[in-house]
Amino acid sequence: MIIGAPPAPEDRDRGGPGTPLLDVRGLTKHFGGKGGLFGKAKSGVVRAVDGIDFSVAKGETLGIVGESGCGKSTTARLVMQIIRPDAGDILFDGEAVGSQALSLGDFRRQAQMVFQDSYASLNPRLTVEETVAFGPRVQGAKPAAALAKAHDLLHRVGLEPRRFAGRYPHEISGGQRQRVNIARALSLDPRLLILDEAVSALDKSVEAQVLNLLLDLKRDFGLTYMFITHDLNVVRFMSDRIMVMYLGKVAEFGPSEPIFEKPGHPYTAALLSSMPSMDPDHRTQEAPLTGDPPNPIDPPSGCRFHPRCKMVSTLCSQAEPRLSTMGEDHLAACHLADPQSGHPRLAAA
Amino acid sequence: MAAVDLSAVAIPPAERSEGYWASVLRRLRRDPVAMAALAIILLIVLAAILAPYIAPADPFRGSMARRLRAVGTPGYPLGSDELGRDMLTRLMYGGRLSLFMGVTPVILAFIAGSGVGIFAAYVGGWVNTVVMRVIDVFFAFPSVLLAIALSGALGAGILNSIVSLTVVFVPQIARIAEAVTTQTRNRDFVEAARISGAGPLTIVRVHILGNVLGPIFVYATSLISVSMILSSGLSFLGLGVKPPEPEWGLMLNTLRTAIYNQPLVAALPGVMIFITSISFNLFSDGLRGAMEVRQ
Amino acid sequence: MSMTAEPIVEAVGLTVDFASAKGPIRAVSGVDLSLKPGETLALLGESGSGKSVSLRALMRLHPSSAKIGGSVRVDGRDVLAMSARELSAYRGKIVSMIFQDPGLAFDPVYRIGDQIAEAVMRHERVSRAEARKRALELFERVRIPSPERRLDNYPHEMSGGMRQRAMIALALACRPKVLLADEPTTALDATVQIQVLLLLRELQREFGLAIVFVTHDVGVAVEIADRIAVMYAGRIVESGPCADVIRNAAHPYTRGLLSSRSHGALGKDERLKAIPGSPPDLAAPPPGCAFGPRCESFAEVCGSAMPDNVVVSSSHIARCVRLAIRNSSQPGG
Structure with a gap:
């Protein structure tokens, strides 16, 4: 045998x-959101x-x-x-x-x-x-x-x-x-x-x-x-490939190297620069994100990352970005990655 | 990578570690209080079992002339009772019924209560809710009252006393069993077993029982003292053993009129109940201590 | 921070022994620490290296069964000789501590603001209103959003990062001179960890705090520390200025720790340079250098005696006998 x-x-x-x-x-x-045992509605899904x-x-x-x-x-x-x-x-x-x-x-x-x-x-x-x-x-x-x-x-x-x-x-x-x-x-x-x-x-x-x-x-x-x-x-x-998640959604997906070298989503970029520096002469001077990760109960409208995002525009709180192609097999759910989204920073660039 | 025909390879004997129960035993042996309590329990149990061979007198033959002798009277080392029967003999024989009626309900309740509690907790969901709410109903009554009410309804007798005490203890053990099983079933190793394709029975047998029976058992041993006191209480009230059978609770009752003449003799059955139940409690505490290390 | 300032924390030959079933365990065996006001020292090591035990010894936070030896002087006072009353005046007022789990610092049934005010009133003769005002200032200082409202929170009502900030506020309530930090960022997300590290750096500059920061993460040590002391099996095996230890690691264990980190781009199918084996059993330590059995440059001499400290450069020392041999063969090198 x-x-x-x-x-x-x-x-x-x-x-x-x-x-x-x-x-x-x-x-x-x-999770949750249904009424409790005695009909008391639990708040928030x-x-x-x-x-x-x-x-x-x-x-x-x-x-x-x-x-x-x-x-x-x-x-x-x-x-x-x-x-x-x-x-x-x-x-x-x-x-x-x-x-x-x-x-x-x-x-x-x-x-x-x-x-x-x-x-x-x-x-x-x-x-x-x-x-x-x-x-x-x-x-x-x-x-x-x-x-x-x-x-x-x-x-x-x-x-x-x-x-x-x-x-x-x-x-x-x-x-x-x-x-x-x-x-x-x-x-x-x-x-x-x-x-x-x-x-x-x-x-x-x-x-x-x-x-x-x-x-x-x-x-x-x-x-x-x-x-x-x-x-x-x-x-x-x-x-080989990486999926970045934020509040229950895919923020970015793609081969490992492009994601680390040229992240397509501002959240991925913030995650990367939150890693402690290994260089004693170039310590981190400013935290890339403020506050704690938000609670997945009642997530923000539009792009879920918009309240913490440095590139935010009014568009971001209204429309949810779709996964747009950044390169071969590389997707990012950000309006900035989507030439048709109408994000104001796209026009400026 | 070469495939190896492993059935032909002899498995080298692995270094064995001391098993969990062996380590519990080792720690228990180092606990002087628990060991002393265990020695007392063994002594009482042996005296009860061997009563027909070692008791100095006949437990039923009395003498109206020699009623209520004091402790230390020649021929009556622990005095005599209100019918002139030898107290030492009666106490040894009394241990047989008292221990039997104290321990049996706990054993029965341990089996039934663990079954109910583990089942409810493992199935979970609404089944658990229903079972536990039913059990809560029993908790609404103090256990003494519940035992008296059940015994009263079933009628006096040894068997009925055991049945009513079992009914009193099943909910208490079931509740503990439910709590520890719920804790255990949410651990990752149960999930790992489930994703290995194991069925519920296998998971309960291999992964749940070994982790929950210990704590339930400790709780059950702590109930023996309560059970002894309750069963003696039922006999005292005339709901358990009937005279002239020797039983500590009943003896306490029949001797109560003698409390002014021979207070020491009248108190002896109570002393036995006290010593036995406190020994069970101390042993149970020691066992819990020995089991809690490195859970 | 002046270079000539007297050290505020000075431990010499610190030892901590625990009793165990297998006999006494020496968790810390001869640790020397010296820290000036306004300086941050990172104690870097893995679990069981004695870094947390050393930290707790500075505050005498030990079960009574543990024996502490050597000397510990903080702010000019002998900590090991303090009476119970002196100790409770010392804890919180001179030296304060933050933990990985804020649950250790807060009582779950009281409001956080009240607990901070309570701590202030225990050490200073101030009114409740004043203590409360201090708590609010502290909450603003550690940048808790809407601080006034948050003072009335119970610990469970705060998120992990916010509880950590509240714990820092509590630790600083009586303006201590020394802050002991026991892996305070380990349980946090990287995005929150960097915020807390930056906050500690900022508070340290402002209050002139001396910080001893225990961590297992080299990256965290680099972000926070002026000096790094690497611990292994109850001893400091290397210590020196942060940049020296990171760039010129002298001890094989430190070098191993640095190269086992998977940072930067590695080629496909490249393996990490892991240190083989596992740390020694402190109940039965190996003879000689405790790292010897795992060391890639192990030599016979390593097994004979625990090596002494060898000076690598001005304030950079390492306990490796091979360094001593190299130094003696190249005088002045």
Whole structure:
């Protein structure tokens, strides 16, 4: 019985290389807003994710960035069907998730997730090997085979099974716990791995080790990543393409380098210049944005970023910008990116 | 990357860590108060179980001539009761019924209450709301009154006393079970198990029970003392055991008229109830302490 | 800030020991700190390096089971010799602290304005109205929008960044001379973090504060610090002016930290230069240099004794025995 390697990607590649592995259309989730138990109307709907479209090509890493409350973690949970979307289609390798062709169970075998909190995402009563072997056991593997697979994966993520397999989560460090979580996610031979702030809680030197590990695993297992983080340095290092989210909407989407070199949305530019300078002689002199990220309850009219934007005009509070093409495969939801929008700064330029 | 035939590879023995319960036991053993309480409980339980073999006299044979002897009378180390029966013997035999009637309702309520609470919390939503509101109704009555009312309605007797006490404790345990299960099911590892394709039963068995049974069990052990006092109280009121069966609560009742002649003898059943229930409480506290480390 | 000013914070040979199941743990083993008024020192290190423990020792915020050794002098007074009463007059008035989690500083059931006014009245003989006025000034100073209204907020009614500003206002309520900051921006979004860092820089200039700022993020240290002290396994392994430490890192650990950061453009499939291994178990530290087992330039000499401080340049020192060897072979270098 061969279980060490996942089935070769081409065996499972139903749609062919041209079909995106994940294709999301009009994904929407609003929380609250309905009347309470005793008919008391709750105020305000949280528009956590508000009609977003994106796709992840086979073998690429899509980075998703934004401030807290922008909807990036909700997006991950919607894709995994941990929470049900209000609207929108999720196509996996060309098939709709939950359809006849691809049941929810089939989908979940092919898509897995690693959470931010390495401790909360491990059962404190299970040993490391029990946690990693759990998925294969659930999917019907024999106990010995599941255990062998767990040991192999622990080895792959850099945890020597002899030392670590019998340990409990509280006995190992945060970085080691996150390696266990990665091994657990890989135990079902997924094709898509969603990493939700998976390295954010780690020390920087450990973070670097785990990022290198993720690169190796991606190559060895032929994985596709959705990499969610608030750290722009990390996302730049990891991602082929980047989606910038703001208050439940896509602000900018495109290949990594153009976004960092020539951001099309003022919000992306502000995020980039908020990163601490690494040059002691050129410290940041002025904060690019004032105030906290706004609450997704009752977001602003028009462009949601307009109250914090330096380039704001009256147009921005009235009309919602559409995603306009900045360059090849590079989109930005800003009136300044749309020559037809009539933004006054366009005429001045 | 080469595929490895892993079923042929021997799994090297991994270093074993001490399991959770082993570590709880180790910490418990270092707690002198809990260990002393446990020793007292074991002593009382042993005395009750072995009563037919080690008790000095017959618990039912009295002597009107030798009524209400003082503690320390030759032949009556703990005195005699109002019918001249040996108190030491009666207390040892009394422990059998008192412990049985105190512990059984808690065990039954632990099983039923955990079931109800874990089910309600795991299913969640409106099912949880309905179950918990029904349970709240029971909380409207003080547990003493509820036990007396139920026993009164069912009639006196050992079985009815156990049933009514079980009914009193199920809501209390269910509420705790619901609270810890709700906490646990919202942790990320349960979500991770769900996206591995595990069904609800597997998740409850592997991921929920191991994390919630401990805290529920500790709470249940703390109820044993209440249960002992309530069951003795029911017997005292004539709603539990009937004379001449020895039972501490009932003995307390029948001896109450002797309180002016032999106050020490009259107080002995009460002392036993007190020692037993406080020992259970101290042990339960120790267990909680030993379990709380590194949750 | 004058260069000849006396240090306001001076710790010499600071040690902190904790009891644990495995025996005593030396969380801080011999830390020397010296800080002048108006100066910011960043204590840079990873979890378990002893940076937070050192910071708390300056204020004697420790469980009673911990033992503090060495000497700590702040504003001319011996902190370790203070009585309970002296200590409570010292905390808040001379030295004040801000945390990662503002929940540690505020009581959730009282209005924030009242808590700040309370802190002022505890240390100064002022009326409630005056204390309240001070609270309002502070809120304006830390740039909380519509400060008058916000004074009446409860902690949970504020957003994360605003709570952090309110906590800074509380810490500055009695015009302390030293501010201790324990990762106050770590939980914040980058866009808010830079605002808070700029605010602290501004307040420091205005009040002449000395700040000790604990962080694990090199970038944050560069934004805030005049000097950086890098901690590893309970010791300061390198310290010096910010620019020297960043541009001329002398200790292999500091160099590793700097190169493991994924900043700027990296080529496709390029890997990060990560430091291998993990920090030592403080209950059983390795012999010699604590960083030795992870060091890429480990040599036999490193395993024999903990290296002493070696002068790299005027005020830039590092604890690496290989630097000492290099210095002695190139005199004057």
